[in-house]
Amino acid sequence: MDRQTPAFFHRGPAPTTRVTFFAVLSMLLMVLDARFQYAEPLRQVLALAAYPIQQVAAAPVIAYGRLADFFASRSALQRENEALRSERLQAAPALLALEALKAENEVLRATLAARSKLPQASIFAEIVYAGRDPFSRKVMVDKGSQQGVQLAQPVIDARGVLGQITRVHPLLAEVTLIVDKDHPVPVQVVRNGLRGVVYGSGDGATLELRHMAANADVEPGDVLVTSGIDGVYPRGLPVARVTGVERDAAAAFASIRCQPAAEVGRNRQVLVLTAGEAVPPPPAAETPARKAVKQKRARKPQ
Amino acid sequence: MHGEREHILLPVKVGFIAASLAVALLFNLVPWRDLRGVPDLLALVIAFWCIHQPRKMGIGIAWALGLVMDAANGTLIGQHAFAYAVLAFGGQALHRRIPWFPLWQQALHVLVLLVASQALTLVVRLIAGGTFPGWWFFAGSLIAAALWPAATHVLLAPQRRPEIVDENRPI
Numbered sequence: 001m002d003r004q005t006p007a008f009f010h011r012g013p014a015p016t017t018r019v020t021f022f023a024v025l026s027m028l029l030m031v032l033d034a035r036f037q038y039a040e041p042l043r044q045v046l047a048l049a050a051y052p053i054q055q056v057a058a059a060p061v062i063a064y065g066r067l068a069d070f071f072a073s074r075s076a077l078q079r080e081n082e083a084l085r086s087e088r089l090q091a092a093p094a095l096l097a098l099e100a101l102k103a104e105n106e107v108l109r110a111t112l113a114a115r116s117k118l119p120q121a122s123i124f125a126e127i128v129y130a131g132r133d134p135f136s137r138k139v140m141v142d143k144g145s146q147q148g149v150q151l152a153q154p155v156i157d158a159r160g161v162l163g164q165i166t167r168v169h170p171l172l173a174e175v176t177l178i179v180d181k182d183h184p185v186p187v188q189v190v191r192n193g194l195r196g197v198v199y200g201s202g203d204g205a206t207l208e209l210r211h212m213a214a215n216a217d218v219e220p221g222d223v224l225v226t227s228g229i230d231g232v233y234p235r236g237l238p239v240a241r242v243t244g245v246e247r248d249a250a251a252a253f254a255s256i257r258c259q260p261a262a263e264v265g266r267n268r269q270v271l272v273l274t275a276g277e278a279v280p281p282p283p284a285a286e287t288p289a290r291k292a293v294k295q296k297r298a299r300k301p302q
Numbered sequence: 303m304h305g306e307r308e309h310i311l312l313p314v315k316v317g318f319i320a321a322s323l324a325v326a327l328l329f330n331l332v333p334w335r336d337l338r339g340v341p342d343l344l345a346l347v348i349a350f351w352c353i354h355q356p357r358k359m360g361i362g363i364a365w366a367l368g369l370v371m372d373a374a375n376g377t378l379i380g381q382h383a384f385a386y387a388v389l390a391f392g393g394q395a396l397h398r399r400i401p402w403f404p405l406w407q408q409a410l411h412v413l414v415l416l417v418a419s420q421a422l423t424l425v426v427r428l429i430a431g432g433t434f435p436g437w438w439f440f441a442g443s444l445i446a447a448a449l450w451p452a453a454t455h456v457l458l459a460p461q462r463r464p465e466i467v468d469e470n471r472p473i
Contacts, residue, residue: 011357015361015391015394015395016391018360018361018362018391019361019387019388019390019391022361022362022365022383022384022387023384023387023388025365025380025383026365026368026380026381026383026384026387027380027384028380029379029380029383030378030379030380030381030384030426030430032379033378033379033380034378034430034431039379039380042373042379043372043373043379045373046369046370046372046373046374047373047374049370049373050331050370050373050374053327053328053331053374054331054374056328057328057329057330057331057332057333058331058332058333060332061332061333128333129333129334130333130334131375131376132330132331132333132334132374132375132376132377133375133376133377134435134439135377135427135432135433135435136432136433138376140333167376174376181431181432181433182431202433202434
């Protein structure tokens with residue numbers, strides 16, 4: 001072992017030793033982060049340190065967006081105004097009917113002595129930029145814990161469910177979009193009340209209704225709304241429209257493709273819903289330890 | 303080290319290395335609407351200094367910069383750190399070989415290093431349950447490698463500057 005050439009200059013450990021050390025350290029961190037979420041405090045500290053750099057880097061992009069808004073051409077605005085007006089006109093009958101139904105619903109609920117829905121409070125937020133991670137579908141919005149944004153709050157746009165808050169910084173929050181492969185949304189088919197869970201299909205634009213039996217009563221054109229059984233998304237928000245159903249006799253499940261109702265990837269203004277429906281507490285039969293684990297899982301939708 | 307004019311370089315300033323890394327980090331944190339084909343300039347600059355100044359730029363610094371990238375991007379903690387550490391190691395291992403080639407052949411070497419470090423990231427994320435983002439994922443490396451000659455000119459410029467201008471002196 002003493003045959004190795006002695007080093008002329010002291011240069012610390014050999015590069016191979018160093019790279020092995022750092023590789024093992026990285027893998028340890030990755031496992032801690034992916035499996036146990038123990039790396040969260042470290043991430044918070046590092047994110048805080050990187051925050052000023054991020055602000056500086058984002059400044060020109062945000063300024064450009066504001067400038068583009070300012071110089072939006074007259075004709076474009078007129079066109080948008082026209083479209084919005086016609087949209088409102090088209091929506092009017094449904095809205096009027098909704099008013100009547102709401103009133104009727106109130107009366108029925110009162111008679112049934114049911115808890116009426118809490119009014120939804122919401123925070124208006126703007127998407128600042130898309131997440132820089134090409135492996136997941138996330139966006140950052142310009143409201144954070146200082147504005148009252150909390151973990152697991154649902155995020156919607158004008159047309160439907162957009163996603164869920166998965167990480168909160170003081171002035172920014174990360175939204176995992178419904179098109180993320182690991183983001184489940186419990187839904188219900190409007191036509192027949194069939195329940196299911198919809199996931200992102202991984203291409204960033206479409207959704208997949210998984211685990212539905214091959215003979216399930218789902219047709220192209222069916223509208224999916226949130227079922228509200230997870231306690232995260234309030235009931236009845238539009239999520240997607242079924243675009244294609246493939247039933248393969250060999251497979252146990254049907255392959256159901258859906259198009260999200262929200263304008264994923266094209267919108268800038270979103271609403272973060274802050275006051276959800278009060279969900280009755282789960283039955284107390286479970287031991288506290290198990291419950292804690294379950295809650296942790298429910299909170300982290302990856 | 304090749305070709306018509308050979309420069310004897312001035313010693314590098316540590317402050318310039320730090321500044322170039324900071325600028326590259328800043329570029330990497332610019333929020334793009336679409337990530338396709340955006341080169342990872344930080345990886346390029348790390349590779350550059352590991353090849354040209356292996357005594358000053360090491361695996362540890364690359365690793366720490368990777369951690370900052372992970373935290374800022376909301377990716378898996380350790381993913382960029384791992385990739386950058388391996389990239390820095392590759393750069394240091396090849397630092398005696400690469401400067402002997404003409405610039406475009408140097409760029410090919412760097413392309414291999416960058417793609418290898420990105421492939422590591424890809425493997426790690428696929429194991430962790432990520433979605434395969436498509437082959438455009440590697441386009442950033444191609445563009446970064448194509449920027450190698452430009453990066454060499456810019457990053458070596460301060461060391462090429464003569465202290466006293468004299469036409470008859472090689473420095």
